Amino acid sequence: MTEKELENLFNAEPVNPAMLKSILLDMNTADIAELFEDLKIEKVIRVFRLLPKYTASEVFSNLEADKQQILVEALTDTEVGEIINNLFADDAVDFIEEMPANAVKRVLRNVSPEKRKVINQLLQYPEDSAGSIMTTEYIDLPEKATVKEAFDLIRATGLNKETIYTCYVIRPDRQLIGIVSAKTLMLSALTDKIGDIMDSNPLFVFTADDQEMVAGLFKKYGFLAMPVVDRERQLVGIITVDDIVEIIEEENTEDFEKMSALNPSDEPYLKTSIFALTRNRILWLLVLMLSATVTGGIISSFQDALSVLPILVAFIPMLMDTGGNAGSQASTLIIRGMALGEIELKDIVKVLWKEIRVGIFCGLGLGAVNFLRVYFMNGRNAALAFMVSLSLSATVLMAKSFGCVLPMIAKKLRLDPAIMAAPIITTIIDGASLAVYFSVAKVMLGI
Amino acid sequence: MTEKELENLFNAEPVNPAMLKSILLDMNTADIAELFEDLKIEKVIRVFRLLPKYTASEVFSNLEADKQQILVEALTDTEVGEIINNLFADDAVDFIEEMPANAVKRVLRNVSPEKRKVINQLLQYPEDSAGSIMTTEYIDLPEKATVKEAFDLIRATGLNKETIYTCYVIRPDRQLIGIVSAKTLMLSALTDKIGDIMDSNPLFVFTADDQEMVAGLFKKYGFLAMPVVDRERQLVGIITVDDIVEIIEEENTEDFEKMSALNPSDEPYLKTSIFALTRNRILWLLVLMLSATVTGGIISSFQDALSVLPILVAFIPMLMDTGGNAGSQASTLIIRGMALGEIELKDIVKVLWKEIRVGIFCGLGLGAVNFLRVYFMNGRNAALAFMVSLSLSATVLMAKSFGCVLPMIAKKLRLDPAIMAAPIITTIIDGASLAVYFSVAKVMLGI
Numbered sequence: 001m002t003e004k005e006l007e008n009l010f011n012a013e014p015v016n017p018a019m020l021k022s023i024l025l026d027m028n029t030a031d032i033a034e035l036f037e038d039l040k041i042e043k044v045i046r047v048f049r050l051l052p053k054y055t056a057s058e059v060f061s062n063l064e065a066d067k068q069q070i071l072v073e074a075l076t077d078t079e080v081g082e083i084i085n086n087l088f089a090d091d092a093v094d095f096i097e098e099m100p101a102n103a104v105k106r107v108l109r110n111v112s113p114e115k116r117k118v119i120n121q122l123l124q125y126p127e128d129s130a131g132s133i134m135t136t137e138y139i140d141l142p143e144k145a146t147v148k149e150a151f152d153l154i155r156a157t158g159l160n161k162e163t164i165y166t167c168y169v170i171r172p173d174r175q176l177i178g179i180v181s182a183k184t185l186m187l188s189a190l191t192d193k194i195g196d197i198m199d200s201n202p203l204f205v206f207t208a209d210d211q212e213m214v215a216g217l218f219k220k221y222g223f224l225a226m227p228v229v230d231r232e233r234q235l236v237g238i239i240t241v242d243d244i245v246e247i248i249e250e251e252n253t254e255d256f257e258k259m260s261a262l263n264p265s266d267e268p269y270l271k272t273s274i275f276a277l278t279r280n281r282i283l284w285l286l287v288l289m290l291s292a293t294v295t296g297g298i299i300s301s302f303q304d305a306l307s308v309l310p311i312l313v314a315f316i317p318m319l320m321d322t323g324g325n326a327g328s329q330a331s332t333l334i335i336r337g338m339a340l341g342e343i344e345l346k347d348i349v350k351v352l353w354k355e356i357r358v359g360i361f362c363g364l365g366l367g368a369v370n371f372l373r374v375y376f377m378n379g380r381n382a383a384l385a386f387m388v389s390l391s392l393s394a395t396v397l398m399a400k401s402f403g404c405v406l407p408m409i410a411k412k413l414r415l416d417p418a419i420m421a422a423p424i425i426t427t428i429i430d431g432a433s434l435a436v437y438f439s440v441a442k443v444m445l446g447i
Numbered sequence: 448m449t450e451k452e453l454e455n456l457f458n459a460e461p462v463n464p465a466m467l468k469s470i471l472l473d474m475n476t477a478d479i480a481e482l483f484e485d486l487k488i489e490k491v492i493r494v495f496r497l498l499p500k501y502t503a504s505e506v507f508s509n510l511e512a513d514k515q516q517i518l519v520e521a522l523t524d525t526e527v528g529e530i531i532n533n534l535f536a537d538d539a540v541d542f543i544e545e546m547p548a549n550a551v552k553r554v555l556r557n558v559s560p561e562k563r564k565v566i567n568q569l570l571q572y573p574e575d576s577a578g579s580i581m582t583t584e585y586i587d588l589p590e591k592a593t594v595k596e597a598f599d600l601i602r603a604t605g606l607n608k609e610t611i612y613t614c615y616v617i618r619p620d621r622q623l624i625g626i627v628s629a630k631t632l633m634l635s636a637l638t639d640k641i642g643d644i645m646d647s648n649p650l651f652v653f654t655a656d657d658q659e660m661v662a663g664l665f666k667k668y669g670f671l672a673m674p675v676v677d678r679e680r681q682l683v684g685i686i687t688v689d690d691i692v693e694i695i696e697e698e699n700t701e702d703f704e705k706m707s708a709l710n711p712s713d714e715p716y717l718k719t720s721i722f723a724l725t726r727n728r729i730l731w732l733l734v735l736m737l738s739a740t741v742t743g744g745i746i747s748s749f750q751d752a753l754s755v756l757p758i759l760v761a762f763i764p765m766l767m768d769t770g771g772n773a774g775s776q777a778s779t780l781i782i783r784g785m786a787l788g789e790i791e792l793k794d795i796v797k798v799l800w801k802e803i804r805v806g807i808f809c810g811l812g813l814g815a816v817n818f819l820r821v822y823f824m825n826g827r828n829a830a831l832a833f834m835v836s837l838s839l840s841a842t843v844l845m846a847k848s849f850g851c852v853l854p855m856i857a858k859k860l861r862l863d864p865a866i867m868a869a870p871i872i873t874t875i876i877d878g879a880s881l882a883v884y885f886s887v888a889k890v891m892l893g894i
């Protein structure tokens with residue numbers, strides 16, 4: 001069935017419930033959610049009510065926040081309670097965090113007391129911490145259980161767990177003492193004791209650990225899930241790889257935004273208001289605009305050189321742009337390398353030495369081409385061509401050096417290296433390159 | 448044990464093999480590989496030989512390409528054959544793709560004929576295709592098997608499979624007809640037939656599909672693995688989520704690099720040669736440098752305005768930088784939104800209208816601040832302040848409009864939107880903004 005036919009079926013009036021339901025049950029919940037995005041809310045509600053409750057909750061967790069909110073407003077208290085009760089705790093928390101306060105009250109009033117307790121607990125972890133992204137539906141086993149007992153437990157409770165592929169072995173006081181994968185369980189004898197086959201040295205994270213660090217562990221070890229413990233090392237939740245994939249993309253988006261002088265925002269572009277978009281941009285634009293005043297001041301202070309040789313002005317854009325580009329090339333590589341853990345602070349001398357050499361080669365290459373261009377396009381004025389090219393080479397070298405060092409200094413100062421990207425580097429290099437340019441000019445002009 | 452103590456143990460002379468081995472077996476293979484990175488090759492080989500063969504292969508697949516190469520050169524033919532035979536096919540291919548031709552020959556000579564066949568086959572898929580990242584170690588089941596038979600098969604062969612958590616149901620001609628998760632198996636009765644419990648409508652990709660598209664499916668559906676089929680829909684491999692995580696980071700790195708006018712490179716920064724680093728940068732720098740000549744030409748053509756009012760030059764950096772920043776803010780949001788699938792080509796009018804309004808607000812805000820600054824810092828010259836601020840507001844509006852539209856046009860033309868980022872947008876906006884600036888000046892000066 002094509003997407004079009006499906007949509008027709010959704011839009012049919014009157015709806016054929018039996019046929020629609022059988023089609024829905026064959027679909028992936030992410031696809032149902034996608035179809036809902038473009039459907040009128042009355043249709044969404046009618047179709048939503050056809051779904052079995054687990055499927056309904058899964059579809060709900062795949063909807064965008066604004067659609068979730070509209071849907072919840074249109075459903076009865078009982079229906080809302082049922083949906084949230086059947087959501088995994090992390091998805092329930094994701095949803096609630098986006099809600100206005102009065103809607104949150106209504107939701108929490110209608111969920112089961114146990115779920116309410118879990119949700120309230122998860123809501124208390126700081127944003128971007130392991131605690132804030134974990135969920136509480138995991139399988140825990142006592143170390144004395146046998147493999148057979150483990151299978152029985154999985155069979156009895158596994159349907160409602162976020163993953164059954166890693167089971168967590170805990171002591172009666174909930175201290176995490178090991179993990180055992182479903183693979184190990186399947187490859188072991190039914191009479192084996194969990195305590196004998198478990199990995200008794202499992203990696204775990206604390207609730208307060210940063211999500212970016214947690215994502216790094218998943219990347220390094222290729223985990224499907226990781227346990228989260230509190231300060232007493234008691235197991236309180238798990239994080240699964242599907243959430244980590246989302247976090248990796250979030251962190252990357254944040255870096256892209258910071259590197260373009262934007263205040264990071266979680267909302268998708270098309271759903272962000274004009275006001276929010278403006279607010280996320282204007283502060284940095286203002287700061288950088290006022291900083292560029294310094295560069296303007298440098299030019300003004302060299303008015304004498306400019307009045308002797310007005311053609312000097314024509315090379316300002318080329319110098320500024322090339323300096324900015326050369327610097328942002330270097331800073332991007334360093335920022336990205338640090339984000340991926342490929343470059344560490346201790347490498348700073350190695351990095352600087354690399355960039356100095358690359359800067360010399362790039363500077364000489366660009367300088368040579370530029371010399372020829374200026375020479376032949378400006379009445380074979382070798383002095384002018386040399387002056388501009390020398391400034392250009394020096395600019396590239398400075399840009400590469402600043403571009404690699406500034407992000408590392410930012411990291412050393414515990415700032416986010418991503419803020420030391422193109423916009424700031426460009427502003428700094430602009431001033432430096434024009435100062436060099438006019439100084440060279442003055443010396444050569446003998447002013 | 449701290450990292451320091453461990454390293455001491457590795458470096459100890461003479462090595463205590465029994466103790467070292469027992470420690471190694473308690474460690475994650477990714478951690479062993481990390482320790483190897485900083486160790487002298489003689490030490491690496493000695494320690495490597497202590498490892499059981501499966502562990503050795505896993506450690507090997509976690510090493511960086513250059514270390515793998517050094518290690519292979521130092522090991523005997525038999526050892527090399529054994530390592531590669533025990534690698535998953537995708538890891539073997541990753542390794543071989545980085546090797547010089549003569550080393551590849553030696554490796555292929557020493558692996559088993561079956562492995563050689565699989566490797567040669569995988570090597571033929573185009574770079575960045577699903578075929579090039581898949582592996583061939585999966586569990587396939589006939590639809591007539593019972594759950595008990597499936598468990599028996601997993602128990603017999605599961606140890607060497609990349610994942611046992613999704614099993615693939617195929618017909619005798621290898622056509623993919625369904626998938627069944629280990630979860631479903633565990634929750635079903637042992638006498639159930641696979642054909643009755645499988646998901647008979649599984650999502651799959653073709654060997655030629657692009658890896659970025661495949662990664663998108665993993666993100667959307669939260670899969671742990673996906674089947675890959677050939678044109679006849681016969682199952683030929685699987686892709687697992689741990690490889691997808693790597694691909695997501697690779698694709699992001701590529702976008703970061705393109706957006707900073709760098710030729711994308713797979714190699715980690717610190718392992719890239721000065722020559723390669725220079726080569727990846729200089730072409731774009733040259734192109735952009737020569738493009739900036741146009742902007743210089745625009746300035747030259749307004750020499751008359753400059754000679755009447757030399758102070759005009761002082762505002763060039765501020766105009767250029769603000770235009771560049773405003774444009775790259777817009778282009779980054781659009782490029783990222785398209786990469787994440789949040790913005791589609793059909794949204795172009797919506798996007799442009801959003802950016803025009805944001806551009807007006809940002810432009811007015813910056814213009815107002817700039818007016819005050821220029822007015823009070825330049826002898827209360829209201830005409831000058833107005834002229835500069837008007838040009839600034841127009842620049843911001845143009846930058847936002849170009850910044851959002853150009854990446855979408857690139858996508859429409861089937862180019863990578865990421866190339867329409869800060870460097871190119873800045874170059875274009877520079878010319879446009881200076882043209883506006885000097886035209887406004889000429890009108891107001893009455894030249």
